[in-house]
Amino acid sequence: MFFLKLSLLMLLAVAPDLLVHAETSVTCEGNNAVLTCGAGVLNILSANYGRTDSTTCSAGRPSSQITKTDCYAINTLYKVKSRCEGKSSCVVPAANSIFSDPCYGTYKYLRIKHSCVVHKTSVTCEGNNAVLTCGAGVLNIVSANYGRTDSTTCSAGRPSSQIAKTDCYATNTLSEVTNRCDGKSSCVVSATNSIFSDPCYGTYKYLSIKYSCVVHKTSVTCEGDNAVLTCGAGVLNILSANYGRTDSTTCSAGRYSEQITKTDCYGTNTLSEVTNRCEGKSSCVVPATNSVFSDPCYGTYKYLRIKHSCVVHKTSVTCEGDNAVLTCGAGVLNILSANYGRTDSTTCSAGRYSEQINKTDCYGTNTLSEVTNRCDGKSSCVVPATNSVFSDPCYGTYKYLSIKYSCVVHK
The missing domain is CATH 2.60.120.740 (Rhamnose-binding lectin domain (RBL))
Incomplete structure (x- = not known):
């Protein structure tokens, strides 16, 4: 089977100008990955702590530390999402203490692909209703608080005693709003004590919700x-x-x-x-x-x-000796899976002897990393389907390069 990436791009049900280019962060073991999104929030697309090629983070390292290229920490995506998802910035140490050690003796690196999701903010004064809508998409609740964190929001006509407390948080806000709104095209949430209880008696509160609209x-x-x-x-x-x-x-x-x-x-x-x-x-x-x-x-x-x-993905199949040409127009390539070898006896079989096409369990283990390095994030790329690029995973078999990819719209 193809060697699949850990995660693909989340599609947003918003105008194209809210879709942003997926960025890739590579952090060598022992350093910190720093992800930032400015006015947006982080959407973690894929992540791996380990090693999938012999060149990344290899400077000054003995060959024994960089030759293992099938090293994956299976908890990477979960760990990175827990630290970063929905935040405007985060720091993730590329360390065994965070992810454990998936390949002892190998010098690893942390590769994270992320996009920045532009979110909307709804602020509703106590006693009123928050109305959230997403048109053709559905609501993805990023954060929420019923309380007060500043002295100016919803302060008109209020005595100072009702707006002076600015560290007021209802701990059940996110779960309540998520249960009422997440995954719906629209919802109404009352900004009242009867919904969230009263986190700070005597303070005039408001309900602040950050959310994005997604197709899911x-x-x-x-x-x-x-x-x-x-x-x-x-x-x-x-x-x-x-x-x-x-x-x-x-x-x-x-x-x-x-x-x-x-x-x-x-x-x-x-x-x-x-x-x-x-x-x-x-x-x-x-x-x-x-x-x-x-x-x-x-x-x-x-x-x-x-x-x-x-x-929705596209598939490119290139017979051995030819070049795979991938293009995405105004978008950029997001490589989903790839294999250089043979998994059936019919593809690229014309004019070939039976002994050249009967082996159907042939996989080039470095295919995904090679194609990703050459193509990911680019508007177009060319990849030769040759042993010189991928080495020969099955001598005597006539091979082909199969690539699955999608095109990501960016600013």
């Missing part, structure tokens, strides 16, 4: 059943996932109250498990069971909630 689907699967995700001609891009329980109504039919009252239950390994099983595939099946995710809250009846988008 949400799958909810009750414990014991299977989540089935499909994307037709596209491939899956996993945006978020949780195995647990965050409300008392979902998957509650026929359950005892003690099985559904705990609503702060999160499976910390859910995103990494679902990503590993589904990312970059046209379809996948994920059992919503403790055997897959472990049990984050014993005695609670759980469910698996997955948000995903479908990325």
Whole structure:
């Protein structure tokens, strides 16, 4: 099978001028990755702590430290998302203490691909309703607070005693707004104590919500059943996932109250498990069971909630000896998967002897890293389908270079 990237681009259901170029950050082991987005917030697309080529971060290193090029820390994406997703900036140390050591003795680096999502902010004074809409897209709640963090917002006509406290936070705001709005095309949230309780008695509060509009689907699967995700001609891009329980109504039919009252239950390994099983595939099946995710809250009846988008990709197939030419017009290339070898007996078979095409389990392990280095983030590129570029993964077999990619619109 193809060697797939950890993550693809999240598609935004907003005007093209809000789509931004995906940037790649490479940080050598022992240093810090610093990601910033200015007025936007970070959207982590893919990440790996390890080594996938022998040239990156190789200066001054003995060959024994850079020859292993199939090194992946499977928790990288989850760790980076936890630290950075939805923030305007973040710092991630490229260190074993953060990701553990996926290949002892190899000098590693942290490669992160991210985009910057321009978000909207809604501010609603206490006693009024926040109305969020996304047109053809759905709401993705980035952050929220019901309280007061400055003395000027919603201050007109208020005595100083009601606006002086500026460290007021309702800790349940994000979960409440997320449950009411996330994944919907529109929602209404009342900025009242009856919704969020009163985090600072006597202070006049307001509800501040940051959100973006995205194209995604949400799958909810009750414990014991299977989540089935499909994307037709596209491939899956996993945006978020949780195995647990965050409300008392979902998957509650026929359950005892003690099985559904705990609503702060999160499976910390859910995103990494679902990503590993589904990312970059046209379809996948994920059992919503403790055997897959472990049990984050014993005695609670759980469910698996997955948000995903479908990325439409293109496929380029180039016979050995020719050049693959990839172009994206006004966009830039996002390489999804690649293989130099042979996985069937029909592609590029015209005029070939049977012994040249009957081996169908031939994979060039360095294909993805080579194609990514040559093409990712460029408007066009040329890749020779030759042994001199990829080495020869199966001597005597006539090979071909197959590349899956998408075109990313940027400013």
